[in-house]
Amino acid sequence: MAFWLLKSEPDVFSYADLVRVGVEPWNGVRNYQARNNLRAMREGDLCLFYHSNAKPAGVAGVARVVKAAYPDDLQFDPASPYFDPKSSQDNPRWSMVDVAPVVAFPAVLSLDTLRGLPAWTSSPLTQKGARLSVMPVTPEQFSEALQAAGVILEL
DNA sequence: GCCAACGTTGGC
DNA sequence: GCCAACGTTGGC
Numbered sequence: 001m002a003f004w005l006l007k008s009e010p011d012v013f014s015y016a017d018l019v020r021v022g023v024e025p026w027n028g029v030r031n032y033q034a035r036n037n038l039r040a041m042r043e044g045d046l047c048l049f050y051h052s053n054a055k056p057a058g059v060a061g062v063a064r065v066v067k068a069a070y071p072d073d074l075q076f077d078p079a080s081p082y083f084d085p086k087s088s089q090d091n092p093r094w095s096m097v098d099v100a101p102v103v104a105f106p107a108v109l110s111l112d113t114l115r116g117l118p119a120w121t122s123s124p125l126t127q128k129g130a131r132l133s134v135m136p137v138t139p140e141q142f143s144e145a146l147q148a149a150g151v152i153l154e155l
Numbered sequence: 156g157c158c159a160a161c162g163t164t165g166g167c
Numbered sequence: 168g169c170c171a172a173c174g175t176t177g178g179c
Binding site for chain 3: 007009052053054057111129130131133
Binding site: 031032033128129130131 | 159160161162
């Protein structure tokens with residue numbers, strides 16, 4: 001099993017929203033590095049659900065990949081802000097996965113706290129100017145985050 | 156709201 | 168293929 005971190009602005013889509021809807025297609029990713037990470041996900045992988053542009057910014061819970069990468073339908077929708085005229089049905093440029101909630105953290109594990117965890121110093125998340133919205137997380141980073149959040153999860 | 160960092164676009 | 172201009176991200 002692999003671990004990941006997904007960024008979402010809670011004003012747009014929060015962890016509570018994920019709990020409410022049950023399963024969510026993670027569409028709208030339009031960055032190649034993030035897309036490649038989406039494509040590397042496998043069903044059953046676990047994701048830290050990160051609230052960006054929030055007070056505080058941080059991890060709100062854990063989500064599970066319930067469907068591996070498939071074409072993001074918004075790229076074909078001219079009415080969508082995520083429409084990509086250069087993409088084609090034959091060779092879709094953008095992908096998405098489906099995710100479902102696993103456990104909400106009792107409180108948001110803030111970016112500030114993450115920065116204080118040993119394994120997180122090397123994460124793209126804590127680098128200056130980091131904007132990557134889908135990134136890999138090491139097993140050490142994942143377990144440190146769970147521990148700091150006070151969450152026990154059977155893997 | 157500010158602004159640094161970064162990715163993308165497009166003229167050449 | 169370079170690079171300036173521009174748009175977006177996201178912490179603060």
